[in-house]
Amino acid sequence: xxxxxxxxxxxxxxxxxxxxxxxxxxxxxxxxxxxxxxxxxxxxxxxxxxxxxxxxxxxxxxxxxxxxxxxxxxxxxxxxxxxxxxxxxxxxxxxxxxxxxxxxxxxxxxxxxxxxxxxxxxxxxxxxxxxxxxxxxxxxxxxxxxxxxxxxxxxxxxxxxxxxxxxxxxxxxxxxxxxxxxxxxxxxxxxxxxxxxxxxxxxxxxxxxxxxxxxxxxxxxxxxxxxxxxxxxxxxxxxxxxxxxxxxxxxxxxxxxxxxxxxxxxxxxxxxxxxxxxxxxxxxxxxxxxxxxxxxxxxxxxxxxxxxxxxxxxxxxxxxxxxxxxxxxxxxxxxxxxxxxxxxxxxxxxxxxxxxxxxxxxxxxxxxxxxxxxxxxxxxxxxxxxxxxxxxxxxxxxxxxxxxxxxxxxxxxxxxxxxxxxxxxxxxxxxxxxxxxxxxxxxxxxxxxxxxxxxxxxxxxxxxxxxxxxxxxxxxxxxxxxxxxxxxxxxxxxxxxxxxxxxxxxxxxxxxxxxxxxxxxxxxxxxxxxxxxxxxxxxxxxxxxxxxxxxxxxxxxxxxxxxxxxxxxxxxxxxxxxxxxxxxxxxxxxxxxxxxxxxxxxxxxxxxxxxxxxxxxxxxxxxxxxxxxxxxxxxxxxxxxxxxxxxxxxxxxxxxxxxxxxxxxxxxxxxxxxxxxxxxxxxxxxxxxxxxxxxxxxxxxxxxxxxxxxxxxxxxxxxxxxxxxxxxxxxxxxxxxxxxxxxxxxxxxxxxxxxxxxxxxxxxxxxxxxxxxxxxxxxxxxxxxxxxxxxxxxxxxxxxxxxxxx
Amino acid sequence: xxxxxxxxxxxxxxxxxxxxxxxxxxxxxxxxxxxxxxxxxxxxxxxxxxxxxxxxxxxxxxxxxxxxxxxxxxxxxxxxxxxxxxxxxxxxxxxxxxxxxxx
Numbered sequence: 001x002x003x004x005x006x007x008x009x010x011x012x013x014x015x016x017x018x019x020x021x022x023x024x025x026x027x028x029x030x031x032x033x034x035x036x037x038x039x040x041x042x043x044x045x046x047x048x049x050x051x052x053x054x055x056x057x058x059x060x061x062x063x064x065x066x067x068x069x070x071x072x073x074x075x076x077x078x079x080x081x082x083x084x085x086x087x088x089x090x091x092x093x094x095x096x097x098x099x100x101x102x103x104x105x106x107x108x109x110x111x112x113x114x115x116x117x118x119x120x121x122x123x124x125x126x127x128x129x130x131x132x133x134x135x136x137x138x139x140x141x142x143x144x145x146x147x148x149x150x151x152x153x154x155x156x157x158x159x160x161x162x163x164x165x166x167x168x169x170x171x172x173x174x175x176x177x178x179x180x181x182x183x184x185x186x187x188x189x190x191x192x193x194x195x196x197x198x199x200x201x202x203x204x205x206x207x208x209x210x211x212x213x214x215x216x217x218x219x220x221x222x223x224x225x226x227x228x229x230x231x232x233x234x235x236x237x238x239x240x241x242x243x244x245x246x247x248x249x250x251x252x253x254x255x256x257x258x259x260x261x262x263x264x265x266x267x268x269x270x271x272x273x274x275x276x277x278x279x280x281x282x283x284x285x286x287x288x289x290x291x292x293x294x295x296x297x298x299x300x301x302x303x304x305x306x307x308x309x310x311x312x313x314x315x316x317x318x319x320x321x322x323x324x325x326x327x328x329x330x331x332x333x334x335x336x337x338x339x340x341x342x343x344x345x346x347x348x349x350x351x352x353x354x355x356x357x358x359x360x361x362x363x364x365x366x367x368x369x370x371x372x373x374x375x376x377x378x379x380x381x382x383x384x385x386x387x388x389x390x391x392x393x394x395x396x397x398x399x400x401x402x403x404x405x406x407x408x409x410x411x412x413x414x415x416x417x418x419x420x421x422x423x424x425x426x427x428x429x430x431x432x433x434x435x436x437x438x439x440x441x442x443x444x445x446x447x448x449x450x451x452x453x454x455x456x457x458x459x460x461x462x463x464x465x466x467x468x469x470x471x472x473x474x475x476x477x478x479x480x481x482x483x484x485x486x487x488x489x490x491x492x493x494x495x496x497x498x499x500x501x502x503x504x505x506x507x508x509x510x511x512x513x514x515x516x517x518x519x520x521x522x523x524x525x526x527x528x529x530x531x532x533x534x535x536x537x538x539x540x541x542x543x544x545x546x547x548x549x550x551x552x553x554x555x556x557x558x559x560x561x562x563x564x565x566x567x568x569x570x571x572x573x574x575x576x577x578x579x580x581x582x583x584x585x586x587x588x589x590x591x592x593x594x595x596x597x598x599x600x601x602x603x604x605x606x607x608x609x610x611x612x613x614x615x616x617x618x619x620x621x622x623x624x625x626x627x628x629x630x631x632x633x634x635x636x637x638x639x640x641x642x643x644x645x646x647x648x649x650x651x652x653x654x655x656x657x658x659x660x661x662x663x664x665x666x667x668x669x670x671x672x673x674x675x676x677x678x679x680x681x682x683x684x685x686x687x688x689x690x691x692x693x694x695x696x697x698x699x700x701x702x703x704x705x706x707x708x709x710x711x712x713x714x715x716x717x718x719x720x721x722x723x724x725x726x727x728x729x730x731x732x733x734x735x736x737x738x739x740x741x742x743x744x745x746x747x748x749x750x751x752x753x754x755x756x757x758x759x760x761x762x763x764x765x766x767x768x769x770x771x772x773x774x775x776x777x778x779x780x781x782x783x784x785x786x787x788x789x790x791x792x793x794x795x796x797x798x799x800x801x802x803x804x805x806x
Numbered sequence: 807x808x809x810x811x812x813x814x815x816x817x818x819x820x821x822x823x824x825x826x827x828x829x830x831x832x833x834x835x836x837x838x839x840x841x842x843x844x845x846x847x848x849x850x851x852x853x854x855x856x857x858x859x860x861x862x863x864x865x866x867x868x869x870x871x872x873x874x875x876x877x878x879x880x881x882x883x884x885x886x887x888x889x890x891x892x893x894x895x896x897x898x899x900x901x902x903x904x905x906x907x908x909x
Contacts, residue, residue, distance in 0.1 A: 006851075009809050010809050010811075011837070012880075013809055013877075014849050016877060017838075017847045021813040021845050022840075023847060058882075060882060063882070064885065065881060066878065066881065078813075081878075089881055093885055695859070
């Protein structure tokens with residue numbers, strides 16, 4: 001039968017889906033038609049969210065023409081895709097792509113320049129400031145969207161080459177509390193388990209996560225698991241009743257910022273009813289408080305929890321007392337409980353403590369180390385884990401996610417990088433003092449005339465702090481006055497503040513490794529060439545290294561082939577971390593190139609398949625040779641939290657302090673922020689996709705119907721949402737899915753009077769320094785009745801030449 | 807034109823009831839079926855993703871449908887048009903002076 005071209009395409013897509021769904025089909029027909037549909041399929045990872053979905057992009061000529069899920073994938077099982085990922089091609093081919101370096105002239109206009117001109121200016125400024133103000137006056141601010149090779153290169157350049165720890169990144173704004181939570185509770189960052197635990201779990205506790213909109217593919221796995229196994233219990237604990245709650249057996253509402261009382265209340269119920277795992281607590285739990293150094297007794301813990309009666313919890317949080325009891329029972333009486341959380345727990349003034357209290361629940365019920373049981377933090381970006389946490393590209397870390405203040409580890413990294421020989425800093429050493437976390441860094445950024453601002457220059461890659469920082473108005477002036485370099489694919493608010501803008505290559509135009517939430521590193525191959533003069537970040541880092549006299553430190557600086565640069569950087573990285581529990585020594589570049597599923601660390605050698613479950617003998621390869629990693633594990637230990645000498649996880653006594661901004665008579669509402677399904681982060685990509693932008697073209701404010709009635713606000717009315725820091729003008733959306741007194745505003749809008757971070761509180765968690773985006777005290781006033789407002793707003797090339805945001 | 811393949815999971819005892827609903831969507835074609843397992847492979851031909859999403863929502867709202875999930879998408883024709891400047895990417899609700907035709 002002769003098929004038209006369109007029918008060829010449709011047959012191919014159908015055949016591929018049939019394979020994914022396990023329906024037998026004529027495979028030879030698939031092979032025949034594939035060549036017509038695309039010239040080649042190139043494997044990669046989806047660029048959006050932190051799930052790490054595995055895809056193939058179809059290429060014809062130098063164009064992306066198709067995308068399909070990888071049926072072998074362990075993340076998006078069966079190769080299923082969501083609407084956000086499927087639209088990514090419109091980003092790659094978008095006409096707004098930055099294609100030439102830009103330098104701001106004396107009149108404030110960004111003028112096209114050559115790469116040599118832009119890099120020469122960067123070199124001149126960096127050298128000048130190093131000399132005048134010291135090495136810490138020049139900072140790097142990265143992203144969970146850079147590849148691992150890129151983050152590692154910039155991190156090595158700064159910490160090893162400049163002797164400066166002024167390296168931080170946007171993961172500070174999204175998962176720093178999870179990092180500190182894992183490190184303080186279990187002794188080592190990142191989850192013990194994996195996504196595979198979803199299908200093995202008996203109870204799923206979703207807290208501070210609107211999984212349905214933020215991680216749709218994982219939500220699909222959860223819903224399918226529930227549909228296939230109706231006995232599985234799902235508990236959702238979040239301030240808003242979202243689509244995620246639609247699959248829940250129990251929705252636990254709570255006032256934003258108060259859920260620590262719920263977790264302590266659940267622990268109290270579990271102990272009071274004898275549902276805790278005495279043997280697990282005895283063998284693997286250790287009661288402590290503060291920084292974890294002082295050991296307390298179980299009785300101290302029980303006494304500490306006495307305050308958290310269901311009635312107290314209800315009064316404090318708004319969560320019905322009966323729900324606390326039910327949740328405790330479901331959590332403790334299942335054979336395997338999996339908790340998953342995201343920004344709702346992390347972006348908080350008490351984010352680390354909230355994380356600690358989730359771990360407490362797992363320790364006291366023995367819910368680690370067995371299939372289906374884990375405390376799993378979800379990340380919001382595709383390479384926050386692999387690129388930033390694991391390479392240690394934060395101000396206080398080194399590769400392997402070990403603290404820069406750890407002398408032994410610092411000296412090892414100095415030796416591995418040959419810092420003494422290659423560093424341009426006279427100290428010839430890695431600075432033992434941590435650099436500045438994101439909020440402090442941007443608070444300290446300013447022009448040469450401002451003596452109060454010690455940071456004079458910053459290079460920012462694949463991130464948009466002029467929109468994402470909390471109380472952002474506070475930081476814009478500093479970004480405009482300092483020497484700021486922005487690497488990005490589109491005009492953004494941050495590019496609007498920049499001295500130099502460098503056009504970047506998109507992931508499918510350069511390739512590289514992303515490591516997702518479940519410790520899985522996966523390599524994306526380059527599929528097409530970047531437009532115009534856009535370059536890969538690793539090339540940009542290499543050019544800076546060369547110009548700063550650090551060619552030998554960055555051994556791939558003289559390479560011209562990006563694939564080869566990536567390979568050399570990856571090899572250097574996995575060598576550096578080979579003797580840590582985060583080892584990917586067995587995930588050679590060749591293996592990653594060939595693998596269609598990626599590799600989960602620890603993976604100490606090429607024969608090792610990678611690790612599904614940590615801390616369990618027979619599953620975790622660290623048990624095979626603990627001394628190699630600096631650990632001691634008793635021969636008879638079946639489960640052991642080896643990053644602590646005693647092998648026990650900390651059960652923390654944590655109270656429920658009111659660290660967040662408090663409401664008042666003048667500011668009586670709590671505003672919380674978050675995502676919507678169609679958009680991602682600051683919308684610089686998703687607002688450029690017509691369909692997703694049309695589905696959510698602008699922000700709005702969700703107001704509880706009772707509050708709206710009191711304020712005489714109707715659906716569509718224009719209202720002013722105002723905190724002591726700033727305000728937004730937004731259309732009202734009247735809802736009944738929140739508690740009274742709580743409002744919600746999405747975070748994606750770029751229009752100046754709808755940028756929610758002008759309102760947000762810049763209180764940070766005292767341990768993780770992650771901002772408290774989830775709790776801000778605001779007031780609401782009606783401005784007018786319903787009014788047509790501008791839809792999707794995008795920073796244009798023209799607007800990049802204006803100082804003020806419109 | 808965008809072509810998308812999707813897997814439809816349905817109540818296997820209700821195939822006959824479901825069929826008229828599927829056939830009411832002219833953009834949807836059934837390419838493969840495993841009725842005993844309650845699975846169909848659909849290919850959907852739409853002008854854009856918005857139309858695709860409406861179809862997905864319709865299917866998910868049907869009580870006989872257990873799940874509906876995308877697997878692959880081919881957008882080659884749209885990429886060609888986009889690059890040739892034949893698709894306007896802006897919106898009606900944005901000031902027309904600001905509309906950019908793709909280059």
